[in-house]
Amino acid sequence: MPRTADHDERRRQIAEAVCALVADHGLDAVTVARTAATAGMSVGLVQHYFRSKDEMLLHAFRTVGARIRARADERVRAGTDHRRPLARVLSEVLAEFVPLDGTRRAEFRVTRAFAGRALDAPALAEVDVETARLIRADLARGVHNGKECGEVAPDLDPWPAAVRLLAVAEGLALQVYRDPGGVEGTPAAELTAAVIDAELATVFTGTCRQYTGRPGA
Amino acid sequence: MPRTADHDERRRQIAEAVCALVADHGLDAVTVARTAATAGMSVGLVQHYFRSKDEMLLHAFRTVGARIRARADERVRAGTDHRRPLARVLSEVLAEFVPLDGTRRAEFRVTRAFAGRALDAPALAEVDVETARLIRADLARGVHNGKECGEVAPDLDPWPAAVRLLAVAEGLALQVYRDPGGVEGTPAAELTAAVIDAELATVFTGTCRQYTGRPGA
C-alpha cells in the first residue's frame, strides 16, 4: 500500500494560502506558483490536489463561504440557546459582515474579490448566490422566530424584511470599507451600530414577552 | 501643421469599448488588442491615447462613475424643479442602482468588476470612493432639503440617513443581481419598490406642507 496523506487537510492548506494571497495582494496576484510557495509546497503538489487553477479557486471560495455561514449559524444558535433577544443576536450577526477590524477587512477583501470574478465565472457565481441565499434564510428564520415571543409583529412577512436586513449589512460593509474612518465625523463603529440597530428597530418592534435577560444574570 | 483628431472623443470611444467588453465578458477579458478591435481601431492607436493599459482602465472607470453621478444629479435637479415630493425623487434615484433591466444590469456588472479590481489598485479605489462620496452627499442633501418643507423630522441627522439609504440601494442591487427572479415568490421589481419605499418611509416621515402635485396637474 502506498504512502498516505490527509487529502482534506492539504486542500484546506491550499485554500488558506489562496485566501492569504487574495487578502494581501488581490486575486490577480494568485498564481499556482505563488500559492504553492505560500502554502510551503511545490507546484506539482498543488496540481496533485486540484486538476486546474479554476478548481482551486472554486474550492477556496467555497471554503470561505462555508466559514461565514458557519459563523452566522453559530451566533444564532448560541443566541437562541441563551434566550437572548433576537434583535441583539441579529445585530451581531449583521455587524459580522462589516469590515470594522483587520480580520473582517481581510475577509471582506476576499469575498469581494471572488464576487467580482464571479461576474463571469458561473461556478463561482453559484457559490456566491448559494451563500447569500442561506444567510438570508437564516435572517428570515430569525424574523419568523421573533413572532413567537412578540418581538415581531405577527403580520410581517419575514422575507422582504430579511432582504432589507441583508441589504443594509452588505451595503454598509461597502461604505465602511471605502471610508474606514467613518462619515462626516461619525466613526465607522458608531455608524455601523446606529444604522444596523435603526434598521432592526423597524422589524423588531416589540419586546419579548418571555425571558430576555442573560441566563447567568 | 499636422492632421488633427478629437482627442476626447477618441478616448470616449475607447472607454466605451472597454465598458462593452467588461459588461459582456468581464474585466479579465479586457486586453488592449481586444479593446482596439472592439473600438474599431489599431493597437497602436489605443497606445497613442493611453500610455498604459492601467491608465486606459482608469479613464473608463472614471467615465462610468461620472455618468452615474450625472444621472443621479439630473434626477434630483428635475425633481426639485418640478416640486415633486423628495421621497419619490429619491426612490427613483435609488432604484437606478438596482439591476432590474438589461441596461442597469450591464452597468452593475461594469461597476462591480471595477470595484473588485479596485481592491488592489489605489487609483481605481479612489474613483470608487469619490463616486460613493458624491452620491452619498447628494442623498444627504436630499434629506436635508426634506426638512425645509416638512417631509423630514427637523432633528434627524442627514448623514446616517444617507448612509442607510445608500447601503440599502447597494445591498439590494447585489441581491437582485444574484436573484433576478426575486425572493420567495416576490418578483424583483416589487421587492425593490417595497424595500426602498419602506426604507424611505423611515426617513421621510411627514408630507410636504407646500405644493406636492405635478406642475401640470
Add this chain to the structure above:
DNA sequence: GTAAAAACCGTACCGTCATACGGTTATCCG
C-alpha cells in the same frame, strides 16, 4: 526486503498579453 502505489518535485512547453518601436498616411500652414 521489496514491490506497488501514492505523495511529491522541478522543469519544459506553449499561449497570451502589454509594451516598444519603426514605419506610413493624412492634414495643415506657409
Add this chain to the structure above:
DNA sequence: CGGATAACCGTATGACGGTACGGTTTTTAC
C-alpha cells in the same frame, strides 16, 4: 507645393503563467 507634425498601423519582443510530464521519494502490505 512641401515639409512638418500628429494620427495611425503592424509586428517584434520579452515576461509571465497554466499545465503537461517525467522523475524521485516515502509509506505500507505482504
